[in-house]
Structure formats: C-alpha cells, structure tokens
Amino acid sequence: MQWIKITPTSSIPLREGRPVTIAGRDIAIFHLPTGFMAIENACPHSGGPLCDGITSGTKVACPLHGWKICLETGKVERPNVDASVQTYPVRVHDGIIELNIAPALAARELKECAA
Numbered sequence: 885m886q887w888i889k890i891t892p893t894s895s896i897p898l899r900e901g902r903p904v905t906i907a908g909r910d911i912a913i914f915h916l917p918t919g920f921m922a923i924e925n926a927c928p929h930s931g932g933p934l935c936d937g938i939t940s941g942t943k944v945a946c947p948l949h950g951w952k953i954c955l956e957t958g959k960v961e962r963p964n965v966d967a968s969v970q971t972y973p974v975r976v977h978d979g980i981i982e983l984n985i986a987p988a989l990a991a992r993e994l995k996e997c998a999a
C-alpha cells in the first residue's frame with residue numbers, strides 16, 4: 885500500500901469535508917466523530933461537490949439536490965438508485981491524514997481489462 889500524506893488532522897473541522905486532488909482524482913475527505921473517511925468528490929447525480937455536503941453519522945447529503953451517500957460504501961442510499969462513488973482508504977499517522985488510492989487504481993485497471 886502506498887500512503888500519501890494529505891494534511892494535518894486539525895485542518896478539517898469535525899463534521900466537515902475538504903476537497904483534495906491526487907493523481908487527477910478529485911477526492912472529498914470528511915472528519916467524522918469516528919475518524920476520517922474519503923470518497924470521490926463528485927455526486928453521481930449531477931457532479932455536485934460532496935465535500936460541501938452535510939454529514940450525518942457516516943452519510944453525506946449532496947449540497948445540490950440532497951442525494952444521500954454512505955461514506956463507508958460509497959453507495960447512494962437515497963433516492964433508491966443503483967449508483968455509487970469511489971471510496972478511498974484513510975489513516976492518520978503522526979497527526980497527518982494519509983490516503984491510499986492504489987486500490988481504486990487497481991480496480992479501474994481490472995474493469996478496463998474486463999471490458
């Protein structure tokens with residue numbers, strides 16, 4: 885696993901999200917009471933910036949039209965549609981948030997090989 889240092893934990897207030905771009909991917913990192921989570925920063929409905937959404941538990945509501953997305957699975961939970969966003973592993977090391985995009989890149993390569 886290749887972990888990428890992002891920012892100190894103190895730079896993302898509790899229950900808020902922040903955008904970051906890594907290797908051309910727009911990612912939203914959220915600070916939840918249980919820790920930090922990261923997902924693709926584009927709502928599957930119409931590309932809304934999920935980093936600006938309101939969090940509740942481990943869900944985020946898109947700021948544009950309110951689609952509710954699970955931060956653990958990336959699946960849209962409301963409305964009942966078959967859509968999802970990419971999730972990314974997050975860890976904290978010495979007070980720094982770190983992301984790993986390698987699993988997402990590997991999954992994309994597998995999809996491209998299968999196509």
Ligand code: FES
Pocket residue numbers: 927928929930931932946947948949950951
């Ligand atoms: S763009 Fe997110 S709900 Fe419409």
